[in-house]
Amino acid sequence: MKVLVVDDDLTILEALKTAMEFNDYQVEAISHGEKTVQLAQKLKPDIILLDFLLSGIDGCEITKSLRSHPDTKNIPVIMLSAHPEAKKIANKIGINTFLSKPFELDELFQKIKILTS
Amino acid sequence: MVFSSHSKNKIKDDIDPFLPKANITPLIDNINDQIVALDNKGSIIYFNQSAGKTFNLDIYCLGKNFWSLTQKLIGEKVYKNSRKALKNSQNIQFEHYLSIIKRNFLINIYPSHQGLILYFIDIEQSKTNIQEIKKDNHFLKSIIDQMPSGVVVAEAPSGKLIISNRELKNIFGNFPKSTSRIKQYEKWEAYHLDTGKRYESYEWPLARSLLNGETVNWEELKIVKKDGSVGYLRIRSSPIKDKQGNIIAGVAIDNDITKAKLTEDELFKSRVEFEAISKNSPDIILRFDKKFSCLYANPAFKKTTGLSPKKVVGKNIFEIGFPQTVSLYWEEKLKSIFTDGKLDTVEFCLNSRDYQAWLVPEFNRVNQVQSVLSVSRDITGIKEAERKKDEFISMASHELKTPVTTIKVFSHILRKSAAESNYEKFPIYLRKMEDQVNKLNKLVDQLLDVSRIQIGTLELNKRRFSLPKLIKEIKETIQTNNPNHQILTKNIENIILYGDKDRIGEVLINLLSNAIKYSPFSDNVLITTFKTKTHIIVKVIDYGIGIEKQYQDKIFQKLYRIYDSNDKTFPGFGMGLYISSEIIKLHSGQMAVKSKKGRGSTFSFTLPLIKPKTNLDK
Numbered sequence: 001m002k003v004l005v006v007d008d009d010l011t012i013l014e015a016l017k018t019a020m021e022f023n024d025y026q027v028e029a030i031s032h033g034e035k036t037v038q039l040a041q042k043l044k045p046d047i048i049l050l051d052f053l054l055s056g057i058d059g060c061e062i063t064k065s066l067r068s069h070p071d072t073k074n075i076p077v078i079m080l081s082a083h084p085e086a087k088k089i090a091n092k093i094g095i096n097t098f099l100s101k102p103f104e105l106d107e108l109f110q111k112i113k114i115l116t117s
Numbered sequence: 118m119v120f121s122s123h124s125k126n127k128i129k130d131d132i133d134p135f136l137p138k139a140n141i142t143p144l145i146d147n148i149n150d151q152i153v154a155l156d157n158k159g160s161i162i163y164f165n166q167s168a169g170k171t172f173n174l175d176i177y178c179l180g181k182n183f184w185s186l187t188q189k190l191i192g193e194k195v196y197k198n199s200r201k202a203l204k205n206s207q208n209i210q211f212e213h214y215l216s217i218i219k220r221n222f223l224i225n226i227y228p229s230h231q232g233l234i235l236y237f238i239d240i241e242q243s244k245t246n247i248q249e250i251k252k253d254n255h256f257l258k259s260i261i262d263q264m265p266s267g268v269v270v271a272e273a274p275s276g277k278l279i280i281s282n283r284e285l286k287n288i289f290g291n292f293p294k295s296t297s298r299i300k301q302y303e304k305w306e307a308y309h310l311d312t313g314k315r316y317e318s319y320e321w322p323l324a325r326s327l328l329n330g331e332t333v334n335w336e337e338l339k340i341v342k343k344d345g346s347v348g349y350l351r352i353r354s355s356p357i358k359d360k361q362g363n364i365i366a367g368v369a370i371d372n373d374i375t376k377a378k379l380t381e382d383e384l385f386k387s388r389v390e391f392e393a394i395s396k397n398s399p400d401i402i403l404r405f406d407k408k409f410s411c412l413y414a415n416p417a418f419k420k421t422t423g424l425s426p427k428k429v430v431g432k433n434i435f436e437i438g439f440p441q442t443v444s445l446y447w448e449e450k451l452k453s454i455f456t457d458g459k460l461d462t463v464e465f466c467l468n469s470r471d472y473q474a475w476l477v478p479e480f481n482r483v484n485q486v487q488s489v490l491s492v493s494r495d496i497t498g499i500k501e502a503e504r505k506k507d508e509f510i511s512m513a514s515h516e517l518k519t520p521v522t523t524i525k526v527f528s529h530i531l532r533k534s535a536a537e538s539n540y541e542k543f544p545i546y547l548r549k550m551e552d553q554v555n556k557l558n559k560l561v562d563q564l565l566d567v568s569r570i571q572i573g574t575l576e577l578n579k580r581r582f583s584l585p586k587l588i589k590e591i592k593e594t595i596q597t598n599n600p601n602h603q604i605l606t607k608n609i610e611n612i613i614l615y616g617d618k619d620r621i622g623e624v625l626i627n628l629l630s631n632a633i634k635y636s637p638f639s640d641n642v643l644i645t646t647f648k649t650k651t652h653i654i655v656k657v658i659d660y661g662i663g664i665e666k667q668y669q670d671k672i673f674q675k676l677y678r679i680y681d682s683n684d685k686t687f688p689g690f691g692m693g694l695y696i697s698s699e700i701i702k703l704h705s706g707q708m709a710v711k712s713k714k715g716r717g718s719t720f721s722f723t724l725p726l727i728k729p730k731t732n733l734d735k
Contacts (some may be wrong), residue, residue, distance in 0.1 A: 009519055015526035022530050051517075082518035084511050084565060102522035102558055105529045 001114060004045040005029040006036050006062070007080070008054045016049065019105055033057040037065045040072045046116050049108075052081030052090070060093050061087075067094055076115040078108070151237035153223075157203070159184050162232065171218065171237070181233075190217050195224060199233055202226040212240065241274050267371035273327045273356070276302065288350065288373050290343025299324045306341040307350070322354035325675040326367035332355045337374070348375040401472070401493040404479075409434040409451055412488060421467060421495075443467065454478050455486050467620040470497045503572050510568040514561045521561075525554050563692040567675065570699045577617040577703055581727070584653065587610045587618060588644055591625045597635070607645045610653060615727050616704045624697040628720045631693065635718070636661030652706070652723040660717035669710050673698040697722075 003025045007013045010031060017029045028043055030036070033054035040048060048066070052059040059079055066072040079090045082101035090098040098109045145152060151168035155161060159182045164174050172187050184196050194213055202209045208227045219475040221244045225236040249566040261268050267285035271278050276299030282521070289305065303318035318324060322333035333354040342348045355558040395402050395415040404413040410433055413424035422438040429437040434451070435444045443465045450463050454476055459477045474493035481487040528550050535543030588609055596604050616623075625644075632642040639660040647654040664672065675695045701722045712718035 008521075011523045012526070015523045015530075019526050019530045022533065032563060049732060082515045082522070084514070101518050102525045102554070 001047070001112075002026045002028070002043060002045040003047055003049060003112070004036070004043060006033055006059075007031065007049075007051040007052065008033070009051070012051075023109060030046045033059070033062055035041055036062045037069060037072060040066060040075060041069065044071070045075060047112055048075055048077045050079050050095075051075055052079055052083050052086040060089060063093050063095060078111055078115070137333075150239070151235075153183060153235045154232065155183050155199075155235065156232040158182070161186075168237070173205070181384075190215065190666070192216075195226075195235070198224070199226055199235070202228040203233060235664055267350075267373070268368070269323060269371070270357075270366055270368045271296075271323055271327060272366050272500075275299070276324060276327055279366070284373075285371060288340075288342060288348070288371060299327065307338040308340075310337050322352045323367050323369040326354040326356045326369070327364060330358070330364050332356070337378075342375075348373060349378040350374065398492075399495070401474075401491075403437075403491045403493070404493070405434065405451055405489050407455055407487075409448055411437055421470070434673075439465075439467065450476055451489055454489050458484075458486050464496075465493075470495055471500045472496060507568055507572055507574065507689075510565055514565045517561050518558065521554055521558050525551060528554065560692075563696060566696045567692055570696065571675075575699070575703065577620060579616050580618065580623075581613050581615050582618040584612050584614050584646070584655075587622055588625065588646075588655075591622055591633065593630065595626065595629045599633050601640070602636065603641050604629065604642055605643045607643060608647070609644070610646045610648045612653060613726055613727060614653065616724060617700075620700045621704070624700055624722060625655070625657070627693045627697045628722075631720070632657050632659035632661065632718070635659065635663075637716070648726070652725055654721055654723050656719055656721040658717065658719045663711040663714045663716050663718055664710065665714050666712075669712060672710065673708060 001024075001096060003020055005013060005016050005020070007016070007029075008031045013029045013031055017027045017056045020100070028039065028045065030039060033051075034057050036048070050059045050062060054062075061086070063077055063079075066075065066077065076096045077094075078097045078099060079086065079095045080099050080101055080103065081087075081090075087098050087100065098117055099108060099111065144717075146166045148165060149167055151171050152165045153161065153165075153168045153172070154163040154173075160180050160182045161174065161178055163179075164172070167540050168174060172190055174186070178186055180277045184191070192213070192215070194211075198209050198211060203205075206228055208228070211224055212221060213224050214221050220239055222240040223238040223240045225238070227234045227236065261280065261282045264282060267288050268280065268282045269278060269285055270280035275297060277297040296331070300318050302321045302324055303316075305316075305321070307321070308314065308318040309316065316338065319328060322331075322336050325331040325333060331354075333352065335351050335353050338350045338352065340348050340350050351372045351374045352369055354367060356364045357366040357368060359365050398415060398417055401417045401421055402413070402415040403411055403418065410431060411429050414429050414437075416426065418429065419425050434448050435441070437444075439447065446463060446465060448459050453459075454461055455478075458478045458480070459637075460478065463474050463476065465472055465474065472493045473496045474491045477490045477492070478486040479488045479490055528547050532544050532547035532551070535547060536581060566575060588606060592604050592606060596602075629644075631641060636642065636659045641660060643656075643658040645656050645658065647656070673694050675691070701708045701724070705725050706723040707723045710718060710720050
């Protein structure tokens, strides 16, 4: 299963990549949010894990772009954030699932399973 | 009429030479006074018409004894005086009341060697007049005496006092009536208010009216009263003139204004104090009357709005430079303060700054709100600080959570990979590490909640949820993590509530965790519910160490921690119960504790039931 992880915090990015690869996911991790749509079009991931606050562009704008392209509009998106307001906003913009940081890895894997089955 | 108008009929022929001759009898006959002439024996020689009428005499009475005819009418006194007059050959004059005809007479008895003449003058009318005058005088005197002002009248030009009333005595003590000259006025002690100099005798208002004809219109004097205390008088004095314009007297009205003056002094003092505070206050001070018109504005108002106090005083709340919405809000608040007399506060925005105003009712003597004083403080700085604090806490929690996330993910991987290898203790240590990370994460959440509660931004995601279902879920989670304790449930009402399910769940978790934490030597914790007409009561009961009474109402306070007898605290920041009780308050419920040291505690909270739909709702 192909997963695209987008987070500007490199340690989280590394931790997530390690953890997911350990669980047999095929992971592409990027810290530049602007490249998300382009990369998603190219890679066609099964799911995208997206941070809310990214440098330069935020998770909401990325989601809107993803939803406006035919190639990417159906890819499920899980938003991950520690920001207190993020959950409220996420629910309004068509995010499939929201997980508050820090989250349980088992819970993340369960959500991925539900969204990709 | 008993006799004819011919007067000669009434005169005996052998008439006495001193009696009126026939040619003057018509004159005497027409006199209104009663005239009777008697001889030495008392026989009637003559009577005029008026006497005939009054004493009931007719022509046949001539020659008859007057005293026998008029015995009842005239009375003994007149007879005796007549004898006396004859005996002494002296005129006698006296007043006598004839009771049968109910009139007073002045009786003159003129004796002669041949007899006497009785001359009656009816003085009834003048007597009545005198009595009327006396009555009037008494009446006037009473009025003057009852007057609440001191009154004094003095003759001109001497200054001799002729009238004074009771109030004047109250002011000056035994007012010296013997004062007969203006010079003597100097014995009364009075001082000029402006210079503090003592009044000379000729400076007294009454003296000036008497001497110069001056009308003194309410002059104020400081005096020394009869008891030695200092008092204040307000005097009006004017001259009384005769038709030619000569001053014949002077009258002075003295009002004792001591009380008013002292009150005025107090008022002046407090006014000076108020103005000093108000003028230098950085807070905006305004006063409004019942019609919401501005009665007062201090200089701070100008600094904020640019409008000088003079321009807004007298203006309505809608005309003092407030935005329409602020004026409407104030009007509503003022209206309710004028009605219920309760102090209130309002927050509002003016020229991009935030203010908080205290609206204070001001009462009159009959306890009605006569005005409302408002003190508005610029709280922009405080608001800004609150906003920054909130921002900081949000940012801090975000920043704290990012590394926590990383640690969690890595420890998770380590635990999973260690389990597959042979490092037996790795999973245990890593589980402990994760527990601590979770605890740290919870603290960050709680800090954020406390901050939100304080600034009123804790939001609830309210929806319908099943209470027994929530209790079951929470019970299972807590039970799994605490296998050494037995969580029991009893009488759980099967009801649907409306509220933030996650937050209510947090409250339950908090209460259950506490119950377990503080029950190291007992196994059971009980959850039970009880339904009233309006509320559901949820109780969490433990049989642990309990809480001393002195701490029981404090444990819901923010950051309150209980110290034991060794000055050690129980673990925790003191945020859990504070947050829980605030969450319950936000749901219009209440939280309470009952506990006995060593016997355990019962924590309970109430939540309102969903009101059944009425016909109106449908």
